[in-house]
Amino acid sequence: MIKRAMVAMITLCTALLVTLPVHANDLDRFAGLSGDLKIAGGTAHIPVVKEAAKRIMTLNPNIRITIAGGGSGAGIKQVGEGLIDIGNSGRRPSSKEIGTYGLALHKWAIDGVAVVVNPANAVTALTKDQLGRIFSGEITNWKELGGNDRGINLYTRDESSGTRSVFWKKALNKGDIALSANFVVSNGAMKTAVANDPSAIGYMSAGFVDQRLTPVVLDGVTPDAASIRNGSYKVARGLFSNTRGEASGLSRQFIDFLLSDQGQAIVKEKGFIPVK
Amino acid sequence: MSALVCCLLVLLILGFMIVTGLPLFGQSQAMDLLTGAWSPRNNLYGIAPMILGTLWISLLSVTISFPMSLGCAAYISVLGGHKKATVMKGCVQMMTGIPTIIYGFVGVFLLVPLIRETAGRGSGMCILSASLVLAVLIAPTMILFFIQSFDRVPRSWLDAVDALGGSRVQKLVYVVLPACVKGIVTGTVLSFGRALGDTLVALMIAGNAVQTPNSLLDSARTLTSHIALVSAADFESMEFKSIFLCGAVLYLITAVVILGARLIEKRGNHE
Amino acid sequence: MTPPKIKIESLDFYYNNHQILSNINETIPENAITSIIGPSGAGKSTFLSLFNRLWETTPGARVEGRVLARFHHSFMDINTPKFSVTQLRRAVGMVFQMPNPLPMSIFNNVAFPLKLAGIKEKEAVQNRVTAAIKACGLWPEVKDRLEKKATTLSGGQQQRLCMARALVMEPEILLLDEPTSSLDPRSGAMIEELMVDLKQRCTLIMVSHQPDQVEKIADHIIDFTPGPES
C-alpha cells in the first residue's frame, strides 16, 4: 500500500517536473486559484492573451479563461457594463469612457499600426499624403504609384476598432475612408484578407506582420520593433487591458502575469514591444 | 398553450425591434434612415446601402438559382429515368443538409480568388461571388419545392399524355409546367426569403463595404451582415441601435414574402 | 322478430348545408343481423356511423332527431351530450371495409381496447384476448405467433383479427361496414359464418353491397334505395 503510494508520488512529481515550464515562478501566483475570467475586446491582443491563458490553464485546470474579440470599443463597453472581467483595447480609452465606467487602465505592450500590402505588390513605400489619397479613394490604381496596372482594393475595420481609430488619427490625420472599402472584423482577418489579395492595402497591428504580407515603409520609416520603440514610426499605440475599478482577484493576477517577465516574454515573442 | 407562447414570442420580437429602434426615429425621420447613407462620423445612420446590398444579392442569387433549379426539378420529376431520378433526389435532399458555414468557407478560399483573377479588378469579395454561392445554397430547397409541386399533378393527366403518345418533354411543357405555375412561384418566393435571411455567406464573401453598389463586382453589405458586424460595437451608440431597424426591415420583408406565398397558395386552392 | 335494440326517430343528417339523410324512422331488432342496402352515395356508411357517433369526427357534420338505444333496461338517446362518447364506442364495436390492424403485434391489437379502457390486470387481459381470438376462429392460426406483427397476417385473417379486437370489449352492438368486400370469397364466407354465430351475443348492423350475402344472413333489411317519390 505504502509502496504504491510512493510510486504514485514519484510518478506525479516526475510528471510535474516534465510539464512545468521554465518560468514557473511567474505562474506561481495562480496556484490555488480557481474561477472564471472573461476577456474580450481588442483583436491585436488575442495572440498574447491566448498564449498566456493557455499556460495558466495548463498549470491550473481550475481556472477557465474565455477570450473573445469584438474590437476595442466593444471591449471597453463590455467591461464597463460588467459583461466581462477584462476589456482589451488597442487605444487609450477616452477620458469620458474612463470617467463613466471608472476604468482602470493597464498598458502591457506597445504596438504599431502598420500599413500592409500583399507581397506580390511592387509598391512598398508610401508617403502619408499618398496614403491619405489612397484611402479617400482619390488614387484607385497601383499604376499611379509605380506599381502594376491593378485597381486598389481597400480594406478597413469597423468603428469599434482601436486599430482603426489610431490609424485614422495618426496616419490619415482624420481624413476620409472611401465607402468602397471592404470591411474585416479583426486584425487576424485583415491579415488573411491582405495576404490573399494581390491588390489589397490595409492596416493592422504591427505585431501581426509576418512573411505573408509586406509592411509599407511610411514616410521613409519601416514599422518594426526598433522604429516603434524609439518613436520614429509615429503610428503607434499602447495595448491596454482595462478593468472596471481597480483590478482584483483573477483579473489582477492575470494582468500582473502579463507584466511579469514571462508575460513580457510572450509579448515579445508574439511580435509586440514589451513595456518593461 | 405552448402554441400561444410561441406566437406571443413572435410578436414580442417585432415589438422589441421597433421599441429599440425608436430612438433612431427621434433623431431623424424614418424615411431618411431607410433611404439615407451610412456615415457614423457624420451622424448618419441610414441603412439604404444595406437594403440595396441585400436586394442585389438575394435577387441575383434567385435569378441564377431559378433556371438551374427548374431544370433540375424537371429532370428529376419528369425527364429523367426513374432510377437516376431517385438517386438524384436523394442527393439534392442531402445537399440541403450541408452547413451554410461550409459554403461560406469554400467560397472564401475557392471562389473569391477565382472571381478576382477572372474579373481582373476588385477584391473578389463582391456581390457576384456571394450571389453565386447563395444560388447553390438555395437551389436544393427550391428544387425540392418544385418537385413537390410537380408530383401533385394528377397521375391521370400524365397517363393521358402517355396514352396520346406524348414525349417526356411534351409532358413537361404542355401539362406539368402549366399546372404548377403557382407552385413554382411560391417556391421561388420562399427561396428569395431564404436568400434574404442568410447571414454567413454574405458576411464572409460579399466584402461588407458600406456603399451603394453600382456593379456586380462591387463589395456590398447586407442587412444581415450589418447586424453581425455592428452587434459587437458599443451597444448604446446609435450605430448599435440602427441594427434594430435592420432587424425590423428584415422582419417585415420576410413577413411580406411569407404572406405572399400563402396568398398564392390559397388562391391556387380555390380554383 | 326479436325485441328492438335501437329506435331511430325522425332523424336528419347534414354535412355542412347538404342534407344526406332525411326523416329516417327505423327499428333495429336485438340479436339479429340488420343489413343496410342501397346504391353508393345513399348515406349507408353515414347511417352506420350514427350508432357509435363516429360521424362527429367529420368536420361540418350535424344530426337532428333521436337515436335511442337500449343498453340496460330503458332506451336512451345516445346523442345527448351526457352520454359519454367513449363509453358508447366501447359498447358498440365496429369493423371497417378494409382490415385496419394497428402497427403492433397480433396480441396487442386485440388487447388494445382493454388498454384504452384501463384494464391492466394481466390474467384478465390474457383471458379476454384469447377468448376473443377464439370466438373469431383465428386461434389455431395465430396461437403460436401472437407476438408477430399484425400486418404479417393475410387479408382475411386481418379482418377476423379486427373483429376479435371489436369483440374483446364484449360489445352489445357490432357495426360492420362492408366487412367482406375487400376479401376473397373463402375468407368472406368465414366472416359470414362468424357473424351468424355472433347473433347470440350481440346485435349486428351491416352495410353490404352483395345481394347474395344479404339474402343469406340478414334478418332485417333497411333499404336506402331512393323511392320513386324522391
Place this chain on the structure above:
Amino acid sequence: MNRWGEKAVYALSVISCMMLFGSVATLLCYLLIKGLPALNLGLIFGSTPVGDALLLKRQVFDGIFPAMAGTLALILLAITIAVPLGLLAGIYMAEYSGRFTRNVFGFLFDLLSGIPSIVVGLFGFSAILFLHHHVSEALVPSLLVSALSLAFLVLPYIVKTTQMALETVPRQTRVTGLALGATKLQNIVFCLIPESFSTILGGIILAVGRCAEDTAVIMLTGAVASAGLPNSLFKGFEALPFYIYYISSQYADQAELNQGFGACIVLLLICATLFILAAIIQRKVKHTLLYRH
C-alpha cells in the same frame, strides 16, 4: 413543338443538373482534398493526450475538441427545450385548434420559421442585455442564451413537422382508435403519435442538424473563440461552426487554416450523419418504439 425544341429543353435541364451537381461536387472535393490531410487525432485533441482529454484531466488548446463538445452541449440543450414545446404546440395545432386559430397560428409559425436567424440572434442578444441591465449583472450572453435562441429558431420547424405528420394520418387509422372507444387524448397518444412517430422523429433530427450548423445565432449570443470545454450554462462556449467562421477570417498560419478545413469536414460528417439517420428513420422505423411494455 419541333424535335429541336424538345432536344433543347432536355439539354437545358441536363445542363442545369450538371451545373448544380458540378458545383456542389467541386465544393466537396475541394474540401476533401484540403481537409483530409488535417483529419487526424491532433485535429481534435491538439497536443493533449487523447485519454486525458476525454477524461477531462487536461484541457485541449490546439484542437477542436472543446468546439465539438460545445456544439454537442448546445444541441442537447436546445433540443431539450424545443422538442416538448414543439410537440405540444404541434399536437394542439393538428388536433385541438379551431379553424381560425389554426390559420392565425399557422401564419405566425410560418413567419417565425422565415425570420432570418441573425434576427433571432439579435433578439436573444438584446433580451439578455436587457436582463443584464435590469435584473442581474450575472446574466450575460452564454450557452443557455444561445440554446434558448436556437430552440426558438427550430421550434416552428418541429411544430410544423408534428402538425403535418398528425394531419396526414389516414382517416381510417384516425377513426380506428376512436371506434374502439379511445378518448381523444388516448387516440392521440396511442394511435396517432405512434403512426406518425417516424416522421416526427425525422423532423427532430433535422432540427438537430439545424442546431449543429447554425452560426448566425450563436455568434451574437455567446459563442467565443476560446473557452475550453463547456462547464456552465451561464458562460460563453466554443462551437464548431463558429470556430470555422473564426478561422476563415483570421487564421494565423497555414496549419491553422488546415485545421479549419479539417473542422469543416468534421462538421459536414456530423450533419451528413444526422441527415442520413433522419432519412433512414423516416423510411424504415415503424412505430414499434412506443408499444414496448
